[in-house]
Amino acid sequence: APVALWGGRFSDGPSPEMAALSKSTQFDWRLAQYDISGSRAHARVLHNAGLLTETELDGMLSALTQLAADVADGTFGPTEADEDVHTALERGLLDRAGTELGGKLRAGRSRNDQVATLYRLYLRDGARRVVGLLLDLQEAFLTQADAHPGAAMPGRTHFQHAQPVLLAHHLAAHAQAIVRDIDRIRDWDRRASVSPYGSGALAGSSLGLDPEAVAKELGLDVASANSIDGTASRDFAAELAFCLAMVGVNLSRWAEEVIIFTTAEFGYARLHDAFATGSSIMPQKKNPDIAELTRGKSGRLIGNLTGLLATLKGLPLAYNRDLQEDKEPLIDSIEQLEVLLPALTGLTATLTFDLPRLESMAGAGFSLATDIAEWLVKQGVPFRVAHEAAGECVSLAESSDRELDQLTDDEFAAINPALTPEVRSVLTVAGSLASRDGIGGTAPIRVAEQLDGLRALIAAD
Numbered sequence: 001a002p003v004a005l006w007g008g009r010f011s012d013g014p015s016p017e018m019a020a021l022s023k024s025t026q027f028d029w030r031l032a033q034y035d036i037s038g039s040r041a042h043a044r045v046l047h048n049a050g051l052l053t054e055t056e057l058d059g060m061l062s063a064l065t066q067l068a069a070d071v072a073d074g075t076f077g078p079t080e081a082d083e084d085v086h087t088a089l090e091r092g093l094l095d096r097a098g099t100e101l102g103g104k105l106r107a108g109r110s111r112n113d114q115v116a117t118l119y120r121l122y123l124r125d126g127a128r129r130v131v132g133l134l135l136d137l138q139e140a141f142l143t144q145a146d147a148h149p150g151a152a153m154p155g156r157t158h159f160q161h162a163q164p165v166l167l168a169h170h171l172a173a174h175a176q177a178i179v180r181d182i183d184r185i186r187d188w189d190r191r192a193s194v195s196p197y198g199s200g201a202l203a204g205s206s207l208g209l210d211p212e213a214v215a216k217e218l219g220l221d222v223a224s225a226n227s228i229d230g231t232a233s234r235d236f237a238a239e240l241a242f243c244l245a246m247v248g249v250n251l252s253r254w255a256e257e258v259i260i261f262t263t264a265e266f267g268y269a270r271l272h273d274a275f276a277t278g279s280s281i282m283p284q285k286k287n288p289d290i291a292e293l294t295r296g297k298s299g300r301l302i303g304n305l306t307g308l309l310a311t312l313k314g315l316p317l318a319y320n321r322d323l324q325e326d327k328e329p330l331i332d333s334i335e336q337l338e339v340l341l342p343a344l345t346g347l348t349a350t351l352t353f354d355l356p357r358l359e360s361m362a363g364a365g366f367s368l369a370t371d372i373a374e375w376l377v378k379q380g381v382p383f384r385v386a387h388e389a390a391g392e393c394v395s396l397a398e399s400s401d402r403e404l405d406q407l408t409d410d411e412f413a414a415i416n417p418a419l420t421p422e423v424r425s426v427l428t429v430a431g432s433l434a435s436r437d438g439i440g441g442t443a444p445i446r447v448a449e450q451l452d453g454l455r456a457l458i459a460a461d
């Protein structure tokens with residue numbers, strides 16, 4: 001017969017409709033091994049509190065070990081009648097330890113403190129897997145950057161040609177965002193390292209249990225300082241949902257560029273066949289589906305965050321069943337990133353850049369105009385005047401359908417006497433790049449230094 005964990009005061013079992021709504025094993029079964037780890041730790045504190053004899057503890061732990069193995073190989077799983085992962089595992093434990101011994105484990109704990117603890121364990125592992133995958137993507141960006149040390153490309157603002165930049169600098173910019181994504185998740189990890197076990201339903205336990213011992217056994221830094229907060233708070237989940245949504249948003253900016261860069265109009269890069277898709281009707285098509293799914297899934301990750309925040313808003317303390325809705329958003333964010341990141345990493349690692357095309361476009365659109373202005377500043381001309389003069393150069397070149405370096409010496413001098421022929425030294429893409437040599441600039445030496453820094457961060461892992 002199905003065991004609910006709360007049958008005593010009820011004269012009738014749950015209606016099928018109620019059970020269908022209530023059931024959560026279809027998603028929370030993922031927490032099963034963490035629940036069993038929590039049960040082991042709990043058995044030990046029950047023993048230390050004198051509530052389980054040595055023999056009972058041994059029996060309990062070996063039943064839990066058996067249960068863990070049966071869960072791992074699929075011999076034991078939830079049935080339709082099990083309300084949640086805790087209920088199913090209770091049934092499994094009673095089968096293995098006997099109802100007499102098995103029935104002792106629930107003393108001093110509630111599903112409320114249980115789930116708040118093991119959800120943290122699940123999220124920490126998931127977050128660490130995501131970090132591992134982000135490091136792989138980081139590696140792909142850095143390898144691409146290293147492979148193209150001198151290649152220039154058009155840098156853009158407002159999506160218009162702005163100034164030439166190194167391709168490696170642009171790729172490293174994406175890598176920098178990932179560094180922060182990783183750092184943010186790790187910082188979250190430290191804050192999430194709290195064990196609510198011992199909070200009971202909301203008020204703590206009267207049985208002399210040691211929450212710190214449970215925390216320690218579970219690898220969490222501390223026990224909850226407040227049993228109400230321990231069972232009611234889910235900001236740890238919302239915070240991770242934000243971290244993962246931010247990952248999605250950062251990835252989607254790269255994805256958008258991939259989509260644009262691989263068009264015929266841009267022609268900056270080509271997708272590897274293995275990381276592109278075709279069309280069922282148009283034989284010539286090579287589609288950037290991975291990038292599009294990245295862009296699309298970022299919306300989903302944002303939705304997971306906002307949905308969870310909406311669930312939490314206005315919930316009175318302590319536990320409310322609404323909180324069961326905390327799991328699917330995060331499970332989804334983690335699992336989506338686990339399929340997305342390897343594909344995007346593969347796409348990134350195998351992207352072929354058209355270097356001559358990038359180079360030829362790098363100086364287009366009068367993107368060296370700032371270089372004229374800054375060169376004039378170095379000759380002592382006030383920037384206001386220099387900006388004006390460079391603008392006149394652009395205007396003259398544009399109206400006569402020439403590039404800036406095609407203006408004659410006389411034309412330069414007529415615009416501003418300080419514009420001597422030496423100005424041509426900065427009117428090449430290479431000259432422009434090399435001149436931006438302050439910290440964080442796109443000069444090759446600075447970019448090399450930046451890549452070393454990023455490499456060192458990865459190597460530290």
Ligand code: ARG
Binds near residue numbers: 115319
């Ligand atoms: N399955 C629930 C959750 O995920 C935990 C059970 C708490 N249920 C209860 N009626 N107190 O939040």
